[in-house]
Amino acid sequence: MNKLFKKGDFILTVLVLIIxxxxxxxxxxxxxxxxxxxxxDGTVVETIKLDEVEKPYTFSPHYNVEVEVQKGKIRFSxxxxxxxxxxxxxxxxTSGATTACLPQEVVISVTGEKSDFDIMTY
Amino acid sequence: xxxHEKCYKIYKVSxxxxxxxxxxxxxxxxxxxxxxxxxxxLIFADYxxxxxxxxxxxxxxxxxxxxxxxGDDSEEIINQIINTVNDVEKNSLSKYSETSEIxxxxxxxxxxxxxxxxxxxxxxxxxxxxxxGAFDPTIGALTDAWGIGSDSPRVPDNAEIKKLLSSVDYxxxxxxxxxxxIGKSQSLDLGAVGKGIACxxxxxxxxxxxxxxxxxxxxxxxxxxxxxxxxxxxxxLGDADDVLGVLNLSEGFxxxxxxxxxxxxxxxxxxxxxxxxxxxxxxxxxxxxVTVYCDNGLLSDALSTACFVLxxxxxxxxxxxxxxxxxxxxxxxxxxxxxxxxxxxxxKDTSFKVVE
Numbered sequence: 001m002n003k004l005f006k007k008g009d010f011i012l013t014v015l016v017l018i019i020x021x022x023x024x025x026x027x028x029x030x031x032x033x034x035x036x037x038x039x040x041d042g043t044v045v046e047t048i049k050l051d052e053v054e055k056p057y058t059f060s061p062h063y064n065v066e067v068e069v070q071k072g073k074i075r076f077s078x079x080x081x082x083x084x085x086x087x088x089x090x091x092x093x094t095s096g097a098t099t100a101c102l103p104q105e106v107v108i109s110v111t112g113e114k115s116d117f118d119i120m121t122y
Numbered sequence: 123x124x125x126h127e128k129c130y131k132i133y134k135v136s137x138x139x140x141x142x143x144x145x146x147x148x149x150x151x152x153x154x155x156x157x158x159x160x161x162x163x164l165i166f167a168d169y170x171x172x173x174x175x176x177x178x179x180x181x182x183x184x185x186x187x188x189x190x191x192x193g194d195d196s197e198e199i200i201n202q203i204i205n206t207v208n209d210v211e212k213n214s215l216s217k218y219s220e221t222s223e224i225x226x227x228x229x230x231x232x233x234x235x236x237x238x239x240x241x242x243x244x245x246x247x248x249x250x251x252x253x254x255g256a257f258d259p260t261i262g263a264l265t266d267a268w269g270i271g272s273d274s275p276r277v278p279d280n281a282e283i284k285k286l287l288s289s290v291d292y293x294x295x296x297x298x299x300x301x302x303x304i305g306k307s308q309s310l311d312l313g314a315v316g317k318g319i320a321c322x323x324x325x326x327x328x329x330x331x332x333x334x335x336x337x338x339x340x341x342x343x344x345x346x347x348x349x350x351x352x353x354x355x356x357x358x359l360g361d362a363d364d365v366l367g368v369l370n371l372s373e374g375f376x377x378x379x380x381x382x383x384x385x386x387x388x389x390x391x392x393x394x395x396x397x398x399x400x401x402x403x404x405x406x407x408x409x410x411x412v413t414v415y416c417d418n419g420l421l422s423d424a425l426s427t428a429c430f431v432l433x434x435x436x437x438x439x440x441x442x443x444x445x446x447x448x449x450x451x452x453x454x455x456x457x458x459x460x461x462x463x464x465x466x467x468x469x470k471d472t473s474f475k476v477v478e
Contacts, residue, residue: 117353118337119351120354120355120356
């Protein structure tokens with residue numbers, strides 16, 4: 001082996017570079033791509049890509065219920081239902097998170113993304 | 123020898139006096155600098171490449187709007203589009219904002235309108251003419267009377283429908299230079315093509331910039347810019363995330379009209395919101411939805427509504443007049459695809475059938 005570059009030097013450099021590259025790409029792999037689906041009376045009325053939301057906003061998918069959307073999360077912000085359990089559920093921000101306002105029959109469900117198209121027309 | 127002198131001697135011997143190790147020193151320092159440079163540039167490449175693409179979801183034209191823009195300044199362009207669309211909604215198209223041209227026209231039956239608004243109006247009147255009234259921008263009062271999709275939907279009685287129908291007549295819209303006038307009892311509504319207009323606005327904003335590739339959607343009306351994209355068509359009988367087929371389309375505009383977009387159940391019966399200007403009632407053409415592809419946003423929106431009212435055969439004839447194409451889905455789950463789109467359409471839900 002060449003006296004200038006010992007085998008150990010080479011291995012060490014490659015190892016360090018691999019670690020650096022991995023550190024850079026690790027956050028990308030765990031990027032969430034969350035989708036919130038809102039059902040009213042069992043029917044999907046809205047799907048929102050939560051990662052793409054920049055400015056927080058609210059809207060009413062159904063009478064007497066208000067939903068608030070922020071980047072990466074969604075929740076019931078207001079409801080006229082008696083127990084307000086839906087509002088008390090708080091923010092949904094992980095895949096699989098679901099909450100419902102049973103009297104108003106509104107469900108918010110958060111899932112990970114899947115699609116074989118770039119955009120949908122409806 | 124003192125400790126520090128020992129160190130210096132070792133240092134001298136191993137680095138300074140030996141040519142081979144001088145080169146080794148140089149190379150190892152160089153390697154460290156190179157590695158640092160690679161790491162730093164990889165970190166900044168991520169930052170820079172994220173500057174080259176932006177996605178955003180927002181609210182505009184009373185619907186959810188989606189932006190996917192590639193290029194530097196993508197974020198600024200998105201904000202520009204949103205601001206311009208909001209301005210147009212407030213000052214031109216809104217039926218309720220007092221600063222809106224449409225509001226003034228409807229309250230006084232006459233108003234000055236901008237060149238841009240006049241051009242939109244002329245396009246809309248053209249579709250009304252070519253569709254033989256299947257699309258009519260003066261249907262607003264009738265739409266309001268039904269209130270389908272609102273908090274208080276109702277079925278107006280025949281007398282009321284007949285009365286309101288008498289003011290549904292696009293031929294009574296008079297345009298003289300920048301002055302528009304309509305009949306005293308008439309109400310003009312460009313909201314039906316608002317999403318398409320927003321797509322046109324998005325395109326003209328992007329054209330003035332350095333952006334080369336983008337997808338902008340207002341509800342189901344879409345601008346495809348700078349590339350070929352896959353557009354999913356919603357299954358009219360399924361949920362909002364259910365796709366029955368995919369169209370592979372190059373630059374252009376897409377809009378869809380369907381019987382599922384806005385509905386109300388009154389006395390156990392479901393009514394959809396697209397009224398037939400001839401009958402004054404929700405249209406009854408055996409179609410579940412129509413998707414139109416053409417080179418203009420407003421037209422794609424107006425044509426999808428007109429085709430939905432006209433049905434497949436007359437709808438295809440109308441699309442021909444505009445060099446547009448479409449996908450018609452009927453209540454028997456048959457899909458008819460315009461010739462130009464046949465090799466671009468891929469069926470995903472085989473419970474539907476593509477027919478010739």
